[in-house]
């Protein structure tokens with residue numbers, strides 16, 4: 001079983017990632033869920049993380065609150081995609097489970113120092129602020145991380161929050177820069193991959209056919225989430241970003257990519273938060289990430305549907 005910490009800003013697609021992890025207890029042990037400000041402010045991402053834990057009947061999981069704003073820049077949120085609460089689409093009760101008193105950054109540092117070196121994987125589904133803070137405060141944790149698998153960035157298609165930048169990296173480029181320079185083995189799931197994972201009507205119908213409450217709520221969330229792309233781009237569904245991170249742990253063979261050097265733009269306002277991916281190895285700089293480019297989309301949705309059915 002792979003030990004993971006999930007750092008997240010739920011978000012309907014973050015919720016799908018959490019549920020994919022909770023539906024895979026044989027392969028994955030979730031040590032804790034850390035909330036960070038991103039899609040919506042921290043107060044709501046923390047609430048939403050707990051709602052998802054309760055929906056999956058995992059209120060035993062520790063939810064920790066981390067940074068309420070990026071390291072250096074003002075917080076940018078994405079209510080235009082996720083709705084006012086971040087989890088619009090299904091009316092759920094306020095969570096009963098409370099947040100753990102420890103700060104998420106302390107939890108990350110302590111856990112990495114406590115667990116055997118090279119056994120804990122960091123899964124990041126939002127801005128990298130908590131991880132950046134942990135690395136700044138405790139650089140000794142970097143070599144202890146087995147791998148950091150992130151949803152973030154994009155290169156061949158440009159960005160989704162500015163023409164150059166993907167949302168998670170754009171919100172906290174300084175934190176992303178710290179992470180990409182940390183020496184931690186990184187697997188990056190960029191928009192190039194997630195845009196191959198559209199929640200088409202047929203795929204959503206298969207999830208609906210599961211018939212359980214978690215599956216029904218997931219369908220309501222996905223139908224809300226996808227309306228942004230359906231209305232704006234006329235696509236059949238929306239791109240399901242964050243579950244790629246968990247799917248990679250379960251079935252890495254679904255994805256193909258290359259080891260590349262990735263640098264983060266932190267200076268130019270025009271291209272702030274751009275992930276400069278050296279796909280063709282023209283820079284001579286040492287690769288610091290495995291950048292994924294293609295995914296077996298039907299295989300991915302088969303896996304997601306199968307695991308949601310286990311909840």
Ligand code: BDR
Pocket residue numbers: 011012013014039078081125126151160166167168241242
């Ligand atoms: C990322 O931004 C958020 O809106 C999503 O949850 C995902 O993590 C996609 O750019």
Ligand code: CA
Pocket residue numbers: 008009010011013014039125126242
């Ligand atoms: Ca997210």
